Amino acid sequence: MTKFLAIVKREYIQRVRTKLFLFMTILGPVMLMVFTVVPGMLMAVKTEDTRLAVLDQTEGAKLFPVVRDSLMKAGRSSDQSPKAEMVNAVNDTNQQRMEKAGQRFTGGFFVTAVDARSRPLEDLKRELNAKVGGGQLEGYLIIPPDILKNSESKPIYFARNLSDLPSQGQIERALNDAVRRERLTAAGVSAEALERLSKRVDLDVYPVNEKGEEGARRSGMGGFILPFMVAFLIYITVLLYGQVVLGAVVEEKETRIAEILFSSVKSSTLMLGKLIGVSLVALTQLGIWAIAFGALSVGLLQSGGVEDIGVHLPSVFFVYLFIYFALGYFIYATLYVLIGSMVTTTQEGGQVAMPIIFLLMAGLYLAFPVMRSPNSSFAIWISMVPLFSPIVMLVRIVTQTPPLWQIALSMVICAGSIVLLLWLASRVYRVGMLMYGKKATIPEVMRWVRQA
Amino acid sequence: MNELTNLSTTVLVDKVSKSFGEFTAVNSLSLEVRPGRIFGLLGPNGAGKTTTIRMIVNITAPDTGQIKIFGQTITPELQDRIGYLPEERGLYKKMKIGEQLKFFAELKNVKGKEAERRIDQWLMKLGLSEWKLKKSMELSKGMQQKIQFITAVLHEPDLVILDEPFSGLDPVNVKLLKGIVLELKASGKTIIFSTHQMEVAEEICDDICLINRSRKVLEGSIREVKGSFSRNSVALRFEGDQGVLNDPALVADIKRNADEIVVLLSEGASAQLLLKRLIESGAVVGKFEMIEPSLNDIFIAKVTETV
Numbered sequence: 001m002t003k004f005l006a007i008v009k010r011e012y013i014q015r016v017r018t019k020l021f022l023f024m025t026i027l028g029p030v031m032l033m034v035f036t037v038v039p040g041m042l043m044a045v046k047t048e049d050t051r052l053a054v055l056d057q058t059e060g061a062k063l064f065p066v067v068r069d070s071l072m073k074a075g076r077s078s079d080q081s082p083k084a085e086m087v088n089a090v091n092d093t094n095q096q097r098m099e100k101a102g103q104r105f106t107g108g109f110f111v112t113a114v115d116a117r118s119r120p121l122e123d124l125k126r127e128l129n130a131k132v133g134g135g136q137l138e139g140y141l142i143i144p145p146d147i148l149k150n151s152e153s154k155p156i157y158f159a160r161n162l163s164d165l166p167s168q169g170q171i172e173r174a175l176n177d178a179v180r181r182e183r184l185t186a187a188g189v190s191a192e193a194l195e196r197l198s199k200r201v202d203l204d205v206y207p208v209n210e211k212g213e214e215g216a217r218r219s220g221m222g223g224f225i226l227p228f229m230v231a232f233l234i235y236i237t238v239l240l241y242g243q244v245v246l247g248a249v250v251e252e253k254e255t256r257i258a259e260i261l262f263s264s265v266k267s268s269t270l271m272l273g274k275l276i277g278v279s280l281v282a283l284t285q286l287g288i289w290a291i292a293f294g295a296l297s298v299g300l301l302q303s304g305g306v307e308d309i310g311v312h313l314p315s316v317f318f319v320y321l322f323i324y325f326a327l328g329y330f331i332y333a334t335l336y337v338l339i340g341s342m343v344t345t346t347q348e349g350g351q352v353a354m355p356i357i358f359l360l361m362a363g364l365y366l367a368f369p370v371m372r373s374p375n376s377s378f379a380i381w382i383s384m385v386p387l388f389s390p391i392v393m394l395v396r397i398v399t400q401t402p403p404l405w406q407i408a409l410s411m412v413i414c415a416g417s418i419v420l421l422l423w424l425a426s427r428v429y430r431v432g433m434l435m436y437g438k439k440a441t442i443p444e445v446m447r448w449v450r451q452a
Numbered sequence: 453m454n455e456l457t458n459l460s461t462t463v464l465v466d467k468v469s470k471s472f473g474e475f476t477a478v479n480s481l482s483l484e485v486r487p488g489r490i491f492g493l494l495g496p497n498g499a500g501k502t503t504t505i506r507m508i509v510n511i512t513a514p515d516t517g518q519i520k521i522f523g524q525t526i527t528p529e530l531q532d533r534i535g536y537l538p539e540e541r542g543l544y545k546k547m548k549i550g551e552q553l554k555f556f557a558e559l560k561n562v563k564g565k566e567a568e569r570r571i572d573q574w575l576m577k578l579g580l581s582e583w584k585l586k587k588s589m590e591l592s593k594g595m596q597q598k599i600q601f602i603t604a605v606l607h608e609p610d611l612v613i614l615d616e617p618f619s620g621l622d623p624v625n626v627k628l629l630k631g632i633v634l635e636l637k638a639s640g641k642t643i644i645f646s647t648h649q650m651e652v653a654e655e656i657c658d659d660i661c662l663i664n665r666s667r668k669v670l671e672g673s674i675r676e677v678k679g680s681f682s683r684n685s686v687a688l689r690f691e692g693d694q695g696v697l698n699d700p701a702l703v704a705d706i707k708r709n710a711d712e713i714v715v716l717l718s719e720g721a722s723a724q725l726l727l728k729r730l731i732e733s734g735a736v737v738g739k740f741e742m743i744e745p746s747l748n749d750i751f752i753a754k755v756t757e758t759v
Binding site for chain 1: 506509510511512528531532534536538540541542543544545546547555556558559560561563600603
């Protein structure tokens with residue numbers, strides 16, 4: 001036990017004390033912000049209004065004012081304060097949320113009319129093309145005269161930049177609304193009836209548990225998001241610390257200390273000590289981040305008045321959350337330990353370890369079909385595969401809690417795999433470390449396992 | 453009787469073999485290391501010395517045969533009574549010397565104040581006290597080697613195994629460490645000393661075992677080993693006719709050094725006869741000395757003989 005603790009202590013202290021650790025602890029959240037928030041902000045930034053000319057050929061140019069109003073209003077709708085918007089974002093229905101997100105990606109419009117009757121179409125087009133080419137206009141829209149009567153008739157949009165899909169979508173939507181409204185009015189529907197008839201329908205959702213009891217109305221978002229947050233947490237931790245674990249295992253091979261260590265401790269003690277030591281470093285860093293993040297969000301909640309974040313889950317779920325996070329982290333970390341035991345340098349290990357990240361991502365993708373039918377035999381099998389179960393089983397628990405024996409079985413399989421991987425790694429390490437500077441082939445590794 | 457020999461033997465290696473795939477590193481090797489003595493494990497590069505030592509310290513297990521340490525099969529507890537300085541050695545580059553030694557002490561179950569006390573004592577002894585708070589990457593190679601030596605003896609093991617401990621050290625440090633090895637012996641420790649530098653082995657070993665190509669070639673105390681080689685060389689210095697030395701019935705080989713001639717006598721010829729013939733030829737003899745074969749000569753003779 002003294003020896004094990006000595007190894008854990010050394011791994012922990014030597015790593016936590018480095019400047020790199022301090023640097024990463026401070027910079028980590030900053031980088032996370034940069035990578036998650038900034039791209040969104042950049043997408044939302046549209047520096048100038050889209051200047052759009054509309055050539056409405058319909059009789060009396062009836063569509064133009066409707067299109068203009070809806071486009072110019074949409075662009076200016078976000079006059080709410082950011083805080084109010086955040087609160088709303090939490091309380092909105094999914095549908096509303098999607099729409100808002102769509103709006104955020106588009107800028108405002110500045111819409112002008114072109115008199116279709118003044119000159120021949122060819123002349124007007126030439127003139128408008130020149131303006132688009134010269135940069136006075138972003139684009140123009142030609143609405144054919146028969147659009148209200150002929151359902152095959154199509155408006156045409158001309159522009160320099162056809163990649164601004166959000167703006168095109170908005171134009172299309174505004175035009176559709178206008179055309180539908182005019183067609184219905186022409187069919188004799190009154191404006192008041194129109195308003196009343198086209199009101200949206202939203203779905204209310206209520207859960208039913210395995211005993212057939214109804215629960216309180218809620219949104220599915222919390223159940224949707226939490227497993228992915230855990231998956232993301234496992235992903236980030238493995239991404240940050242997998243290489244560290246690998247480096248720790250390879251370290252004594254590179255510094256040639258392994259032989260002294262092995263004359264004092266068992267290789268399994270050494271492997272476990274290293275894994276635990278590095279994991280405590282990870283836990284320390286995540287802990288610091290969690291506290292900082294927690295303090296920040298409590299502050300935000302108090303000032304912003306967000307009461308309901310749409311998560312209604314039994315507290316036992318959070319126990320599962322923790323257990324599966326730990327299992328998920330350790331199963332991938334022991335994979336790194338195994339690779340570390342096979343290779344001779346950290347660089348080499350880094351290359352060999354690449355597929356691990358893909359396995360992790362595969363688990364994430366597998367969670368989608370499982371979410372849609374959480375009790376299919378596919379879902380059951382996948383949730384028993386140790387590499388995927390931490391994410392997939394969590395999804396199943398949240399969506400439609402499986403029988404307890406399935407949860408227990410997946411945990412046992414996971415824990416068993418971790419022990420097996422560690423055992424394998426310590427055998428490979430013990431034999432492999434005697435072969436300094438030699439890259440091992442798979443058959444050789446198999447022989448080492450038998451030999452040790 | 454058998455148990456008694458076990459008890460009085462620190463290390464007993466009994467018909468041990470070890471192969472790596474096709475390659476046989478150690479072939480049916482048996483040896484005994486007696487307590488309180490310095491045992492030289494000698495042999496050319498690749499003879500199987502390091503593999504033998506690794507099996508003794510329980511890094512690898514023998515394929516066949518058995519090894520007993522202090523009369524018992526090796527256990528993790530027994531490992532704490534062994535100090536090992538491997539030939540392949542290193543230190544944690546970025547760890548401070550003091551912390552590093554503390555870590556190695558803890559791996560041998562020496563903790564806290566006691567560990568600190570011994571670390572300070574050893575650093576002082578090897579003249580490295582002022583380096584305690586430095587990182588090992590700041591130390592010269594020789595200094596690092598002395599630190600590694602400390603890791604092998606810090607926990608006061610009963611059996612110390614040193615694999616080429618002096619290679620790469622300057623003469624002053626070789627002398628220092630040699631002195632410490634002899635001190636360890638005087639305090640009752642058993643030492644296994646592996647090397648291919650015969651001069652050093654000759655100086656400090658009590659017993660030796662010579663292995664070559666995975667097999668034992670020669671063993672015994674230094675005196676026995678040397679005694680078993682006949683004294684058939686003479687170192688000479690004389691003035692006069694050298695014709696006598698050309699008689700193949702008398703002289704098998706001549707080696708001319710700066711101020712002497714070393715003569716290997718032919719079989720059946722005696723030193724007395726050589727001296728008589730020299731005097732008869734009118735030579736003035738300045739030096740006439742029977743020489744013992746050096747361990748180096750024996751080593752070379754044995755190793756080339758078995759090829």
